[in-house]
Amino acid sequence: MNEQQICQVVEQVISQTKTKAMNLKLACALISKIENKAESMGIAVVIAVSDKAARPVAVHCMDGAYIASYDIAVNKAYTSAGLKMSTAKLAGLAQPGQELYGIQHTNQGRIVIFGGGEVLEDKGKIVGALGVSGGTLEQDTELAAYGKEIFEEVLRCL
Amino acid sequence: MNEQQICQVVEQVISQTKTKAMNLKLACALISKIENKAESMGIAVVIAVSDKAARPVAVHCMDGAYIASYDIAVNKAYTSAGLKMSTAKLAGLAQPGQELYGIQHTNQGRIVIFGGGEVLEDKGKIVGALGVSGGTLEQDTELAAYGKEIFEEVLRCL
Amino acid sequence: MNEQQICQVVEQVISQTKTKAMNLKLACALISKIENKAESMGIAVVIAVSDKAARPVAVHCMDGAYIASYDIAVNKAYTSAGLKMSTAKLAGLAQPGQELYGIQHTNQGRIVIFGGGEVLEDKGKIVGALGVSGGTLEQDTELAAYGKEIFEEVLRCL
Amino acid sequence: MNEQQICQVVEQVISQTKTKAMNLKLACALISKIENKAESMGIAVVIAVSDKAARPVAVHCMDGAYIASYDIAVNKAYTSAGLKMSTAKLAGLAQPGQELYGIQHTNQGRIVIFGGGEVLEDKGKIVGALGVSGGTLEQDTELAAYGKEIFEEVLRCL
Numbered sequence: 001m002n003e004q005q006i007c008q009v010v011e012q013v014i015s016q017t018k019t020k021a022m023n024l025k026l027a028c029a030l031i032s033k034i035e036n037k038a039e040s041m042g043i044a045v046v047i048a049v050s051d052k053a054a055r056p057v058a059v060h061c062m063d064g065a066y067i068a069s070y071d072i073a074v075n076k077a078y079t080s081a082g083l084k085m086s087t088a089k090l091a092g093l094a095q096p097g098q099e100l101y102g103i104q105h106t107n108q109g110r111i112v113i114f115g116g117g118e119v120l121e122d123k124g125k126i127v128g129a130l131g132v133s134g135g136t137l138e139q140d141t142e143l144a145a146y147g148k149e150i151f152e153e154v155l156r157c158l
Numbered sequence: 159m160n161e162q163q164i165c166q167v168v169e170q171v172i173s174q175t176k177t178k179a180m181n182l183k184l185a186c187a188l189i190s191k192i193e194n195k196a197e198s199m200g201i202a203v204v205i206a207v208s209d210k211a212a213r214p215v216a217v218h219c220m221d222g223a224y225i226a227s228y229d230i231a232v233n234k235a236y237t238s239a240g241l242k243m244s245t246a247k248l249a250g251l252a253q254p255g256q257e258l259y260g261i262q263h264t265n266q267g268r269i270v271i272f273g274g275g276e277v278l279e280d281k282g283k284i285v286g287a288l289g290v291s292g293g294t295l296e297q298d299t300e301l302a303a304y305g306k307e308i309f310e311e312v313l314r315c316l
Numbered sequence: 317m318n319e320q321q322i323c324q325v326v327e328q329v330i331s332q333t334k335t336k337a338m339n340l341k342l343a344c345a346l347i348s349k350i351e352n353k354a355e356s357m358g359i360a361v362v363i364a365v366s367d368k369a370a371r372p373v374a375v376h377c378m379d380g381a382y383i384a385s386y387d388i389a390v391n392k393a394y395t396s397a398g399l400k401m402s403t404a405k406l407a408g409l410a411q412p413g414q415e416l417y418g419i420q421h422t423n424q425g426r427i428v429i430f431g432g433g434e435v436l437e438d439k440g441k442i443v444g445a446l447g448v449s450g451g452t453l454e455q456d457t458e459l460a461a462y463g464k465e466i467f468e469e470v471l472r473c474l
Numbered sequence: 475m476n477e478q479q480i481c482q483v484v485e486q487v488i489s490q491t492k493t494k495a496m497n498l499k500l501a502c503a504l505i506s507k508i509e510n511k512a513e514s515m516g517i518a519v520v521i522a523v524s525d526k527a528a529r530p531v532a533v534h535c536m537d538g539a540y541i542a543s544y545d546i547a548v549n550k551a552y553t554s555a556g557l558k559m560s561t562a563k564l565a566g567l568a569q570p571g572q573e574l575y576g577i578q579h580t581n582q583g584r585i586v587i588f589g590g591g592e593v594l595e596d597k598g599k600i601v602g603a604l605g606v607s608g609g610t611l612e613q614d615t616e617l618a619a620y621g622k623e624i625f626e627e628v629l630r631c632l
Contacts, residue, residue, distance in 0.1 A: 053383065055219075055225055056217065058217065099431075224558055252575075374532075376532050379497045
């Protein structure tokens with residue numbers, strides 16, 4: 001191998017092993033896909049994407065979405081990034097009598113305990129989170145799951 | 159004129175006099191222009207656009223922007239929509255000894271009293287507001303003023 | 317007995333009956349033991365120790381712990397010191413229909429009603445509290461109970 | 475060079491160019507140095523270290539430190555990580571009549587506008603922040619500057 005070939009292999013290895021960090025372009029590309037799906041479902045939602053430190057990167061409010069959905073979507077992303085799980089899973093744990101009952105009060109009102117929040121992963125590592133609010137619980141949960149599912153594909157296309 | 163012709167003229171007149179409402183597409187188009195300008199200035203900012211009810215419509219955090227700028231940008235948009243003035247103008251009024259001294263304490267920490275927030279107008283009517291945070295005060299103020307200036311043009315191009 | 321001998325005996329008696337106050341060295345020694353145990357369990361947790369006035373003395377976030385766990389661990393220590401009981405015990409009392417139902421709303425979001433918080437005692441007297449968050453409820457509860465159990469031993473070794 | 479040798483060189487190069495992320499061991503090693511210096515100055519302070527996302531990693535309250543210093547130290551670290559500057563520099567900008575006057579109200583009370591907060595850098599890149607509170611302003615500022623100064627050395631020694 002000559003120097004140039006080594007460089008190429010090294011670059012390849014690095015790019016293959018490195019997890020992508022969340023960024024604005026990626027967040028917007030993902031949001032755009034979810035907006036399209038929400039439109040096809042005939043609903044208007046707020047979509048928030050955060051980085052893995054639970055800091056918001058982009059928030060879009062579709063025309064006519066609930067005013068209250070802004071905080072809910074942002075907080076769903078915070079919750080999923082902050083606890084490394086979907087808010088749908090947390091919902092089960094936070095019911096009266098269940099093990100995390102009361103967790104919605106521990107973080108200054110930022111923990112959401114119903115579906116619509118998901119972590120976003122690249123090769124099994126969390127790189128951010130997603131929050132969707134504005135439809136029924138089923139619709140928010142479906143849209144967030146859809147976003148999680150297509151995330152790596154969106155990431156690879158950028 | 160027959161009935162159909164009258165209808166057409168009326169529709170035209172109404173569409174010309176009607177103020178456009180803020181919407182997600184418009185907010186994103188404006189944000190995109192400001193992002194380009196911020197990039198050309200070599201800075202990373204957070205840009206928030208609200209509707210005229212001071213409710214956020216879209217927020218974008220450019221890669222590497224200050225973490226603290228998210229709240230500041232959103233609050234600058236809130237302040238401008240909420241008080242129908244730029245935060246640069248409010249800055250003068252809120253200094254010790256000036257008439258609105260203390261206003262930064264009145265709205266649960268959402269009033270920002272330095273530049274970077276502007277109202278967005280269509281034909282002289284407020285349709286929303288803009289908040290920019292992440293550069294120096296001068297840069298934020300310049301970017302917000304730029305956004306205000308190009309807003310109607312952006313609106314007409316959609 | 318001469319004066320010097322009397323002094324020595326008195327000092328001994330006082331030191332044996334005196335409750336140790338929480339301090340930074342003690343808090344860190346306890347945290348360190350719990351970190352070791354968490355590591356051996358393969359989990360990353362946040363550990364907070366407060367004094368008997370429910371004021372934090374030390375907080376450590378193990379690498380990779382949940383972001384949301386910081387507030388939760390600090391609040392578990394607050395809750396246990398503030399109510400002189402484990403948060404596991406409080407969990408039972410705070411369920412719907414139980415006598416302290418609603419207590420999670422009384423202290424600005426600082427009351428945690430699931431396991432992982434314990435009081436720390438020296439000779440039966442409360443000298444502080446401990447909060448652990450980041451594992452499952454069972455793991456947090458186990459780690460906090462472990463911390464409570466070894467506390468006096470840690471205290472004697474300093 | 476054979477494949478194995480190339481791999482070793484590549485790993486070395488990567489580890490040399492990579493910026494260290496903040497972690498608990500590093501935060502505690504830095505805090506320990508600052509505690510020693512505070513002790514030598516005869517004062518008790520609270521020391522907080524955050525990662526670059528402004529999330530706390532470790533907080534230590536020296537025995538006898540002000541109760542109020544816990545929030546102040548944590549918030550100084552938040553402010554420096556959140557705005558990528560020392561709180562001493564921000565102090566100048568936030569005075570009445572200066573450009574960021576009023577910034578202390580924009581982020582839910584987490585912006586501190588007096589000295590004692592510093593960013594922590596590795597090879598010119600921010601990897602976290604430090605907050606010190608409990609002495610006079612001069613002492614807090616000195617201790618934070620000291621922490622910033624020795625940070626890379628502490629990092630290299632781990």
